[in-house]
Structures are given as structure tokens and as C-alpha cells.
Amino acid sequence: MTLNPPIxxxxxxxxxxxxLLLAARRAYQQGYREMDAYSPFPVEGLAEAIGHHxxxxxxxxxxxxxxxCVSGFLLQYWASVIHYPLNVGGRPLNSWxxxxxxxxxxxxxxxxxxxVLGMLALNRLPMPYHPVFNVxxxxxxxxxxxxxxxxxxxxxxxxxxxxxxxxxxxPHGVFDIDR
Amino acid sequence: xxxxxxxxxxxxxxxxxPPVLEPGHTFASVxxxxxxxxxxxxxxxxxxFGFAVSFLLTMVLLYAVTYLFLTGIGIWGNNVPVAWAFDxxxxxxxxxxxxxxxxxxxxxLLMRQQWRTSINRFAEAMTLFAVACAALFPLIHLGRxxxxxxxxxxxxxxxxxxxxxxxxxxxxxxxxxxATVSLLFWFIGLIPDLATLRDRAKNLVFKKLYGIxxxxxxxxxxxxxxxxxxxxxxxxxxxxxxxxxxxxxSFDFAVGLLPGWHATIFPPYFVAGAIFAGFAMVLTLTIPIxxxxxxxxxxxxxxxxxxxxxxxxTGLLVAYGYMMETFLAWYSGNPFEEYTIxxxxxxxxxxxxxxxxxxxxxVPQALWSQRVRKNVLVLWVVAMVVNVGMWLExxxxxxxxxxxxxxxxSWEMYYPTIWDFATLFGTIGLFVALLFxxxxxxxxxxxxxxxxxxxxxxxxxxxxxxxxxx
Numbered sequence: 001m002t003l004n005p006p007i008x009x010x011x012x013x014x015x016x017x018x019x020l021l022l023a024a025r026r027a028y029q030q031g032y033r034e035m036d037a038y039s040p041f042p043v044e045g046l047a048e049a050i051g052h053h054x055x056x057x058x059x060x061x062x063x064x065x066x067x068x069c070v071s072g073f074l075l076q077y078w079a080s081v082i083h084y085p086l087n088v089g090g091r092p093l094n095s096w097x098x099x100x101x102x103x104x105x106x107x108x109x110x111x112x113x114x115x116v117l118g119m120l121a122l123n124r125l126p127m128p129y130h131p132v133f134n135v136x137x138x139x140x141x142x143x144x145x146x147x148x149x150x151x152x153x154x155x156x157x158x159x160x161x162x163x164x165x166x167x168x169x170x171p172h173g174v175f176d177i178d179r
Numbered sequence: 180x181x182x183x184x185x186x187x188x189x190x191x192x193x194x195x196x197p198p199v200l201e202p203g204h205t206f207a208s209v210x211x212x213x214x215x216x217x218x219x220x221x222x223x224x225x226x227x228f229g230f231a232v233s234f235l236l237t238m239v240l241l242y243a244v245t246y247l248f249l250t251g252i253g254i255w256g257n258n259v260p261v262a263w264a265f266d267x268x269x270x271x272x273x274x275x276x277x278x279x280x281x282x283x284x285x286x287x288l289l290m291r292q293q294w295r296t297s298i299n300r301f302a303e304a305m306t307l308f309a310v311a312c313a314a315l316f317p318l319i320h321l322g323r324x325x326x327x328x329x330x331x332x333x334x335x336x337x338x339x340x341x342x343x344x345x346x347x348x349x350x351x352x353x354x355x356x357x358a359t360v361s362l363l364f365w366f367i368g369l370i371p372d373l374a375t376l377r378d379r380a381k382n383l384v385f386k387k388l389y390g391i392x393x394x395x396x397x398x399x400x401x402x403x404x405x406x407x408x409x410x411x412x413x414x415x416x417x418x419x420x421x422x423x424x425x426x427x428x429s430f431d432f433a434v435g436l437l438p439g440w441h442a443t444i445f446p447p448y449f450v451a452g453a454i455f456a457g458f459a460m461v462l463t464l465t466i467p468i469x470x471x472x473x474x475x476x477x478x479x480x481x482x483x484x485x486x487x488x489x490x491x492x493t494g495l496l497v498a499y500g501y502m503m504e505t506f507l508a509w510y511s512g513n514p515f516e517e518y519t520i521x522x523x524x525x526x527x528x529x530x531x532x533x534x535x536x537x538x539x540x541x542v543p544q545a546l547w548s549q550r551v552r553k554n555v556l557v558l559w560v561v562a563m564v565v566n567v568g569m570w571l572e573x574x575x576x577x578x579x580x581x582x583x584x585x586x587x588x589s590w591e592m593y594y595p596t597i598w599d600f601a602t603l604f605g606t607i608g609l610f611v612a613l614l615f616x617x618x619x620x621x622x623x624x625x626x627x628x629x630x631x632x633x634x635x636x637x638x639x640x641x642x643x644x645x646x647x648x649x
Contacts, residue, residue, distance in 0.1 A: 130395060
């Protein structure tokens with residue numbers, strides 16, 4: 001076994017989303033798992049190609065929405081029935097139809113906040129430092145270039161062999177990602 | 180750039196539609212062109228002039244509000260029986276304008292309308308600033324604005340809670356939720372573009388600032404996957420929200436027993452009016468900006484044409500609302516209802532009513548003609564007329580209903596004062612000043628969505644296959 005240099009991984013640069021998609025699929029077929037693909041806009045099927053299929057985000061949003069719904073209603077129930085009951089001509093204290101608009105608003109509010117915070121948390125953002133930014137060419141990942149990174153923590157990673165594999169995908173270039 | 184005839188669907192023949200993105204663009208060219216507006220070293224002279232004027236108007240607002248806080252609501256023209264006037268008129272007008280932004284960014288996204296891509300960011304910013312102007316009015320019209328936090332339910336030494344059965348309380352929740360969700364939606368949309376600016380900025384201070392705001396976004400496929408899911412869910416949440424907000428605003432009136440307010444048509448009629456007003460404002464703003472920054476490739480005639488059609492359709496809905504309001508007043512057989520409408524048409528405020536009908540019902544009919552929709556200048560004038568018309572609509576609904584109610588002995592005329600106008604025009608200044616700042620410091624078109632659009636238009640053969648590299 002070759003000794004791996006102290007790097008984060010290897011980065012291959014491509015010119016089109018199709019090339020990246022193909023490369024990602026090939027890498028997955030080769031048995032690489034600890035990898036990531038970077039593109040300047042969402043590319044359909046890319047997440048699946050690197051083995052990321054489902055996200056728990058919808059569940060998080062559903063739970064957030066339910067919490068908002070229940071707490072919004074309970075707030076109004078508690079204030080109008082328990083905390084400060086006000087008898088208006090003998091009408092029921094728990095006048096639930098009047099509580100619907102605010103319950104709806106708190107549901108949407110909590111669901112939206114959990115969608116945003118949930119997305120950021122699952123993506124581990126904000127992340128002030130990531131080794132991939134050490135590659136100078138990576139600045140183009142937010143413009144018009146597409147990158148595939150295979151990380152050293154992948155059990156199949158072998159510096160020479162992985163580099164050879166990436167070069168066989170006819171990329172524009174292969175770079176070491178310094179730690 | 181001359182408007183060229185271009186057929187995106189050659190097989191369909193017949194109809195020739197301009198494309199949603201002029202052909203010949205690459206991933207790099209859209210990124211560079213849009214980010215260059217923000218990253219340019221030199222601020223255009225027109226920008227400085229426009230910002231100076233709007234900043235001056237913002238100072239007028241500051242002056243008017245300071246005087247209001249020192250003196251009291253008495254400086255305004257409203258008094259019993261017209262206890263609500265400019266404050267609520269302007270509130271409803273501004274919040275209505277905001278609705279088009281959410282419609283474009285959320286509802287059109289769910290309906291997979293490609294043409295929304297180049298105008299959604301700008302429309303969202305417009306929503307945000309319009310809601311900010313709107314939220315100002317309920318706050319400053321409180322007798323004691325410094326205790327505005329009493330509107331929110333929080334444990335306090337008075338052991339009091341707000342009245343949750345009141346539409347005014349629903350308004351507090353609806354508007355604050357709307358402002359929060361609009362801000363989140365806008366910010367989430369900005370993250371990948373902030374990363375682009377971070378990677379392209381030469382100025383170190385801006386590079387750092389954009390870097391902090393981009394939160395380390397690196398365009399990972401896993402991130403995009405969750406990002407798109409979050410964006411879609413937010414769009415799904417914002418869609419019913421936007422309908423609920425103006426519905427709740429209309430409840431402020433419809434739940435009251437006053438003739439002219441107490442009508443079941445109010446919620447849908449208000450929502451349609453909001454979208455109508457909002458699209459008029461989007462057109463009013465996009466037409467000059469597109470010209471000034473040379474964005475005709477991105478905001479094409481197709482966009483203006485589609486927006487004009489939405490304006491026409493919602494204008495017809497609003498016209499139907501006016502018709503039903505009048506019909507139901509007669510059909511109810513209630514003399515008070517009948518009198519309210521008769522008073523609108525023939526009473527002291529009749530000129531405002533007929534001006535409203537002219538602005539909102541008659542003038543928009545010009546949009547049936549393709550020649551009008553293709554003439555940018557005429558289109559801008561029509562949109563501007565609708566802006567005025569929608570303000571008049573709220574004036575008519577609020578003032579004419581209040582000034583002559585059940586008891587003739589309590590009838591009174593309402594006249595706005597200079598401070599009413601100073602506050603109205605001041606908020607217009609604030610709105611425009613915020614838009615100027617937005618255009619200078621943030622990308623006014625969503626860059627990453629434009630890149631995706633470049634790819635889509637290439638793949639489906641709707642654009643010329645262009646060299647990807649540059």
C-alpha cells in the first residue's frame with residue numbers, strides 16, 4: 001500500500017454538468033463513497049450519483065409545522081380560557097374558529113423557520129473553513145466549472161491509483177486538496 | 180438590442196414568442212454580467228442621483244414621523260368619524276404591492292414557469308421593502324407607538340394578553356409571519372449568489388462580507404439537494420401564506436359592521452387587488468432598471484408581455500369585485516348599503532371614485548392589444564396608472580365608508596394634511612432608497628438560476644447551442 005500524502009483528497013475539474021455526472025457515476029461504480037461533487041447550479045441526478053438519495057428535511061419541516069400549529073392554538077386557548085377568561089354575552093370561551101387565522105400563521109412561521117434552519121444544519125452551514133477552498137481553481141465552482149472530489153478518508157483511496165482513475169475520466173485537471 | 184422574432188417552439192408554428200433568455204449566453208457570461216453590476220468599482224452617476232433623491236424623501240419621512248411622535252396623531256387629517264385614513268390606506272397599499280413578489284417567487288415556481296427566473300429576486304426584494312413600509316404605518320398610527328410591543332403576547336406585569344378574537348390581532352401575526360418568511364425566502368435564494376460574489380470580489384472588505392453571508396457555501400451536490408428541497412418547501416408554505424395575509428387584511432374591514440366594509444367578497448377581491456397592484460409595481464420598476472443596466476437579454480419582451488397579461492387578468496378580477504360590490508348593495512335592499520354606493524358615485528368623493536374606475540378598470544383594457552404590450556413606454560404608463568388607481572381604491576373603501584355612516588348627525592368630511600402626504604411620499608422614498616441599495620450591493624437577478632436556465636434552454640433546443648467555455 002502506498003503511503004498517502006497528508007492531503008484532504010483529490011479534486012478533478014470538468015467543463016460541463018454532463019461530464020461531471022458521468023464521472024460521479026463512474027467513481028461510484030468503482031466503489032468510492034467518501035466523495036462530493038460541486039457545481040455552480042443544482043444538477044439533476046448528481047446527488048443520487050454520489051450516493052445521496054434522501055433527505056430528512058421534509059420530516060423536520062413537518063414536525064416544525066406541527067409544533068407551530070399546536071403551540072399557536074394552545075397560546076390562544078390558554079390566554080382566552082385559562083389565563084384571562086372574558087365572558088362576552090355568554091359566548092363560549094374556547095371560540096376556536098376565531099383562533100384559526102393565528103394558528104395557521106404560526107404553523108407557517110414555524111415550518112418555514114425549520115425549513116431554513118434544518119437545511120443549514122443538515123448541510124453543516126455556516127462552515128467558515130473547508131479544505132476544498134485551498135485549491136485556487138475552486139473559485140470557479142461558483143461560476144462555470146464542475147468539480148469531483150474524492151476524499152482520503154475513503155477506504156478505497158490510494159493516492160496513485162485514485163489519481164490515475166480520475167485522470168482516466170479526461171478532466172480538465174486533477175489537483176491535490178491541501179488540508 | 181432590437182427585439183427579434185424568435186420561435187422557441189418551431190414545431191408549433193404560428194405563434195412567435197420571444198425567448199425567456201436571449202440565445203448565445205453561457206454559464207460564465209450570465210455570472211459575469213450580473214455580478215459585474217454589483218462588483219463594479221465605479222458607482223454610476225444615475226445611481227448616485229436616484230439614491231440622493233430617494234434618500235432626501237426618506238429624510239422627509241423621518242421628519243414627519245419625529246414630529247408625529249412629539250405631537251400626536253392630531254397632525255393628521257383623520258378624526259371621528261374618519262378615524263382611519265392615510266395610515267391604513269397606505270398600509271393596505273404597500274402590503275398589496277408586496278404580494279406580487281411572493282406570487283412570482285413561490286407560485287410561479289410551483290407552476291414551473293421558467294420566465295419567473297430573471298425577475299424573482301428583484302420582486303422578492305420589492306416584497307421585503309414594501310412590507311417594511313407597510314409595517315411602519317400600523318406602528319406609527321398607534322397613539323403611543325413606544326408601547327407597540329403590547330401587540331405581542333408576552334408575559335408582562337399587567338398580566339394582560341392581546342385579544343386573539345380580533346382581526347387586528349390576526350393582522351399582527353399575519354404581517355410579521357409574512358415579513359419573516361419573505362426575508363428567509365429571499366436570503367435562502369441569495370446564498371449561492373453570495374458565494375459567487377465572494378469568489379469574484381476583488382475588494383477584500385466586500386470579499387469578507389460576502390463570505391460571511393455566504394456561510395461557506397461551496398455548491399456540493401448534497402447541499403444542493405437539501406437546498407432545493409428547502410426552497411420548494413418554502414415556496415409551498417409561502418403560497419397559502421400570501422393568500423392568508425391579504426385575506427386577514429380584508430378581515431380588518433369585513434368583520435366590521437359598517438356598510439361598504441361588511442362584505443363577503445372582500446377576501447378574494449383584496450387578494451386579486453394585491454396581485455394587480457404588485458404586478459403594476461414590478462413593471463414600474465423593472466422597465467427602467469432593465470433599460471438602465473442593459474439587462475434586455477435577461478428580462479426579455481416575453482417577461483414584460485407575461486406580466487402585462489397577469490396585470491390584465493387580475494385587473495378583470497378586480498373589476499368584477501367592484502361590480503359585485505355595487506350589485507350586492509342594490510340586491511341586499513338595505514338602504515344603508517345602497518346609500519354607501521350612491522354616495523361613492525355621486526357624493527363629495529365622487530371624483531376619486533371615477534378616477535379609480537378609470538385607472539383600474541378602463542385603462543388596463545389597453546393591455547388587450549399586443550401593440551400596447553410591446554410598447555415599453557406605454558406599458559410603463561399603464562402600470563403607473565394602476566399604482567395610482569390601487570391607492571385610490573383603498574382611499575375610497577376606507578374614507579367613503581367611514582365619513583357617512585348610519586347617523587347623519589355624525590357625518591363629517593375628511594381632508595388629508597401636509598403631514599399625511601409627507602408620510603406617504605416619505606415611505607415611497609424609503610422604498611426606492613432601499614431598492615437602490617439592493618441593486619448596488621446584491622445581485623438583482625438570481626445568478627445560479629440563470630445558469631440553470633442556460634442549461635435548460637440549451638438542452639431543449641430553445642436556445643442556440645453555445646460554446647460552454649469562455
